[in-house]
Amino acid sequence: MISLCPENQIACPRGWSEVVEEELWNPQTCISSFRIELTWDGARRNCRQHGGDLVKIQTQAMNDAIMVVVKVVVVVVVVVVVVVVVVVVVVVAVVVVVVVVVVVVAVLVVVV
Numbered sequence: 001m002i003s004l005c006p007e008n009q010i011a012c013p014r015g016w017s018e019v020v021e022e023e024l025w026n027p028q029t030c031i032s033s034f035r036i037e038l039t040w041d042g043a044r045r046n047c048r049q050h051g052g053d054l055v056k057i058q059t060q061a062m063n064d065a066i067m068v069v070v071k072v073v074v075v076v077v078v079v080v081v082v083v084v085v086v087v088v089v090v091v092v093a094v095v096v097v098v099v100v101v102v103v104v105v106a107v108l109v110v111v112v
Helices: 040-049 060-111
Strands: 002-005 030-033
Touching: 030 060
Parallel strands: none
Antiparallel strands: 002 030
């Protein structure tokens, strides 16, 4: 779901992006996406609770501008997921190495 915040914002709230295509939007328009599955009515209610409303796409240019924002959000999410996975893999590898070292040392202590 994509929602717009009111046009009279001085600055976009945290988590919202300013739309710079002035020929497409009113000045100082902000856009945000919420990654939750809702009915149309639920989505609109959620947007309004955040000070916005559902986007009304009127032209291909508006659709293209929205898709840029959506693609950036998707790329950021993918990068975060990849970083988290890499960190988890590294932590698991370190734990395995530590366990192996402890076992080897314990065996050596018992043997010696």
